[in-house]
């Protein structure tokens with residue numbers, strides 16, 4: 001087999017290379033670390049782009065031309081505000097964006113909606129490629145029809161007819177050849193796991209295939225200045241399927257989160273070469289697509305109309321944006337030798353620490369109680385600034401006392417029960433006041449958790 005000569009199997013742990021695949025690396029004794037790779041850069045390039053003159057020309061920019069590529073001109077907006085926000089102000093020519101998330105979370109929906117938004121707001125008709133690896137053009141068209149019914153933009157259908165091309169190939173070399181000849185303005189690859197190159201023997205979705213195909217898309221995106229979206233599924237442990245190295249190769253990594261049953265979708269930027277990482281966009285899933293949520297705090301605080309015991313309002317930073325949301329706690333007597341500590345959206349070890357602090361420093365007898373804690377809206381709370389709110393919610397549930405309304409809790413709690421100041425405090429307070437909260441409990445008002453509990 002002549003093809004086998006072009007590739008080798010490289011251990012991802014120690015770098016040892018083998019001619020054939022084997023389960024265990026004989027150098028470092030690790031299992032399943034061997035991944036098929038192209039033998040040399042040269043072999044890879046020859047088959048991928050054929051190094052056209054245009055591509056070579058783009059590799060060299062004269063000093064006088066640099067100004068024309070200035071930031072403002074390079075960028076173009078997707079016209080979905082929350083997406084533009086996460087991208088750091090729209091798309092940049094030649095950028096590759098990896099968008100990850102569990103199957104069915106709405107990645108394809110968001111990208112289809114982005115196509116419509118771009119077309120609706122643009123007078124010239126950009127050429128858009130949609131590579132259908134997962135769904136058939138028929139399925140995608142049906143989704144577009146649903147979105148069209150909700151679109152206020154006129155002659156969107158005509159624009160779609162002109163601009164949108166479905167690419168049905170799953171061969172990366174065919175697709176990049178199409179990109180080289182048609183020079184589209186935007187390419188969406190849905191998904192990278194379904195794309196293969198015949199140069200490697202691995203099946204689609206294998207680490208070697210994902211890496212090689214991505215690198216060919218990235219080369220092409222850079223060569224012709226085409227923004228390319230790569231959709232990537234997520235493995236069980238929450239990593240974007242494929243090697244970690246994929247995240248280093250692309251310019252931007254976006255992650256779509258949320259509970260499939262819930263309506264909330266959070267688009268997070270994990271890496272962004274062209275903007276701030278940690279930025280967050282928030283959407284609400286509706287029957288035809290995704291609605292932008294530009295004022296998320298109001299969404300999360302829906303149930304805040306009456307004072308109840310066991311619920312506290314907190315303020316978290318999502319990217320640069322402060323968000324007010326609610327944490328709930330349920331404390332019930334336990335029959336177990338080791339009472340349970342269960343968290344939804346909150347790390348269990350945090351709950352254990354916070355409960356222990358309450359027990360020791362606020363003298364709450366939690367050792368005979370199960371503690372369940374949950375974050376509203378399927379949110380994941382990892383910031384220390386939520387500590388105070390969590391402890392207050394637990395204490396409130398235990399005592400059955402209601403937490404006064406219009407009160408927000410901002411503070412980290414140390415192991416000695418002291419309340420600590422948190423980052424971006426002023427911004428959080430401003431957001432809380434904007435939403436009508438009058439009482440802010442923080443390191444500025446109280447020094448120790450026991451004082452806060454007593455005051456309630």
Ligand SMILES: [Zn+2]
Nearest residue numbers: 011014025028
């Ligand atoms: Zn090894």
